[in-house]
Amino acid sequence: AQTVTQSQPEMSVQEAETVTLSCTYDTSESDYYLFWYKQPPSRQMILVIRQEAYKQQNATENRFSVNFQKAAKSFSLKISDSQLGDAAMYFCAYRSASSGNTPLVFGKGTRLSVIA
Amino acid sequence: DAGVIQSPRHEVTEMGQEVTLRCKPISGHDYLFWYRQTMMRGLELLIYFNNNVPIDDSGMPEDRFSAKMPNASFSTLKIQPSEPRDSAVYFCASSPRLVAGGTQYFGPGTRLLVL
Numbered sequence: 001a002q003t004v005t006q007s008q009p010e011m012s013v014q015e016a017e018t019v020t021l022s023c024t025y026d027t028s029e030s031d032y033y034l035f036w037y038k039q040p041p042s043r044q045m046i047l048v049i050r051q052e053a054y055k056q057q058n059a060t061e062n063r064f065s066v067n068f069q070k071a072a073k074s075f076s077l078k079i080s081d082s083q084l085g086d087a088a089m090y091f092c093a094y095r096s097a098s099s100g101n102t103p104l105v106f107g108k109g110t111r112l113s114v115i116a
Numbered sequence: 117d118a119g120v121i122q123s124p125r126h127e128v129t130e131m132g133q134e135v136t137l138r139c140k141p142i143s144g145h146d147y148l149f150w151y152r153q154t155m156m157r158g159l160e161l162l163i164y165f166n167n168n169v170p171i172d173d174s175g176m177p178e179d180r181f182s183a184k185m186p187n188a189s190f191s192t193l194k195i196q197p198s199e200p201r202d203s204a205v206y207f208c209a210s211s212p213r214l215v216a217g218g219t220q221y222f223g224p225g226t227r228l229l230v231l
Binding site for chain 2: 035042043044050091103109
């Protein structure tokens with residue numbers, strides 16, 4: 001079974017600075033997807049960014065980018081120019097692509113605080 | 117599109133009562149997932165459907181939990197009888213078929229408290 005590990009329960013960053021959230025995963029599959037979801041206090045799960053494992057190029061979405069290291073099974077999220085609205089729980093998630101549209105496997109999350 | 121709709125948003129009930137959570141997926145999505153979030157266990161899959169057919173219910177805790185999807189636009193998750201340990205946030209998510217990306221879009225969740 002696949003597992004996702006987020007080793008940083010909590011992180012903090014100064015407004016306008018850059019922060020990196022770590023995620024590692026364990027799988028024997030070669031084809032899969034990786035995601036970062038944001039969960040603000042409202043509890044809504046919001047997709048931040050996704051990465052297809054077959055793509056070597058790291059995904060970017062505005063201030064959000066990932067560092068995908070397939071051999072190391074690492075998938076970190078970098079948030080640039082941090083804003084107060086970035087404060088939330090961030091979940092790393094894995095999904096197999098080998099047998100249709102499969103469920104997400106989540107890490108335990110990292111709580112990000114943004115300091116004004 | 118209104119996104120995934122869940123109701124109720126909050127539910128407080130007493131132990132032993134029946135609880136029904138409802139979900140309306142995004143129109144055109146073939147897959148529907150039910151997840152549960154607790155402090156102890158994090159986010160975990162309960163069950164998911166493809167074209168209204170249950171595919172994997174191995175995450176359903178016990179026989180007290182049941183889920184149905186009578187049509188493409190509606191699903192229910194029922195707990196009978198409810199217990200305090202069922203207190204959690206229950207999320208419904210839907211996604212298109214894999215060839216269209218397969219990204220899962222979540223509803224706002226139902227926060228359940230069983231006293």
